[in-house]
Amino acid sequence: MASPLRVGIVGCGNISGIYFQNLGKYKSTQVIACSDLDMARAQEAAAKYAVPYALSTKELLTHSEVDLILNLTIPNAHASVALAAVEAGKHVYNEKPLTISFDDGKQLIEKAMSKGVRVGCAPDTFMGAGIQTCRKLIDEGAIGEPIACEAHMQCHGHESWHPSPEFYYHQGGGPMLDMGPYYITALVNLMGSIKRVAGISRATFPTRTITSQPKNGAVIEVETPTHITGSIEFASGSIGMVVQSFDVWHGDVAPLIVHGSEGSLLVGDPNQFGDLVRIRSKGDSTWNSVPFEHGF
Known part of the structure; x- marks a missing residue:
């Protein structure tokens, strides 16, 4: 080039x-x-x-x-x-x-x-220090054999802040194609290739009202699923759970978690290059922060 x-x-x-x-x-x-x-x-x-x-x-x-x-x-x-x-x-x-x-x-x-x-x-966030530090920990056996993972993205959509949010609710939009790539990319990097998937989805609200400027008050007709739940079977035999939603007002759950035979790893937000990484081994009473040790 x-x-x-x-x-x-x-x-x-x-x-x-x-x-x-x-x-x-x-x-x-x-x-x-x-x-x-x-x-x-x-x-x-x-x-x-x-x-x-x-x-x-x-x-x-x-x-x-x-x-x-x-x-x-x-x-x-x-x-x-x-x-x-x-x-x-x-x-x-x-x-x-x-x-x-x-x-x-x-x-x-x-x-x-x-x-x-x-x-x-995109995305390239999986190459950031946060997720790459997690990859290093998994490769070194810090949580034993990876057995399961969870991916959660829950919010109430983008019409409250984005200046032109219509496309998020039309064909090609929705949380899985908008935010899902960050989560799935990170999981593939950490857990390996995917063997099969299953899922179910719905569009909970038929319309959305924009509250951001300059289109405050405009109504969007929802044409795509806005709440998706799924299951993943990885080639390694590990299994994963995915929730991606534009329908949830509040949530209090970690964005990405990898569970292993010897402990669990809080990966952090895959939409960031360096979110906080925490680990908790089977004998630990608390989560412990991990400094970034690896990354691009």
């Missing part, structure tokens, strides 16, 4: 700011261009972050100076934008989820392989 890697950002919405900021910190990356369905928003981002070009998405995808497309569009557009980028011979990094269907994801990977380009996808 080129150095610096020249990046074109598609989608200048709420999450884009942290990407513009972080990519500008490294000599190995340079944001060359950005685009958005709202050209004014693309132009505003280009001016704010000193990006040379604010373009239409079609122009950006075929721009000769762009090596990689950073796809920050809404989930329902991830597949179409990524496929168009791959067709144009560009590498792609998608925000999660990679796509909203297995078939679309399979098509994207196969097309990238045929074109000789690479595809990546």
Whole structure:
């Protein structure tokens, strides 16, 4: 790949700011261009972050100076934008989820392989010091043989704070595709590959009322499940429980827990790079904090 890697950002919405900021910190990356369905928003981002070009998405995808497309569009557009980028011979990094269907994801990977380009996808938080310290502890046998795990994300959705929360309740949204990738990615890193899954879901509330600005009072028709529970069987024989919900007002449970034959490990929030890690061996009376010892 080129150095610096020249990046074109598609989608200048709420999450884009942290990407513009972080990519500008490294000599190995340079944001060359950005685009958005709202050209004014693309132009505003280009001016704010000193990006040379604010373009239409079609122009950006075929721009000769762009090596990689950073796809920050809404989930329902991830597949179409990524496929168009791959067709144009560009590498792609998608925000999660990679796509909203297995078939679309399979098509994207196969097309990238045929074109000789690479595809990546968020999240990368599993590479942070918190989860990697947990991985080191598990590998060293600190909790014995992993036998079970739990993953909990419970809140009442994003309409109270996000400026444009509609897509969270439309096809491609919901807690499993929005927040689930953080939890499932962390579990696969810690527990290994998955053999099979089972689950059940529902949309508890048929509508959501936005209380954030600038759309305060607008009503969203819910089109996707908003409370999902699932069971995982890992290839190792370990089992896991997953709860992902936009329907819960309050909860008091650890985000990620790994149970072993000799103790348990509180992994912390997988949406962070370095949340608190705690361990409790079978003979301990309290949880003990663990300093970060390993990570990227």
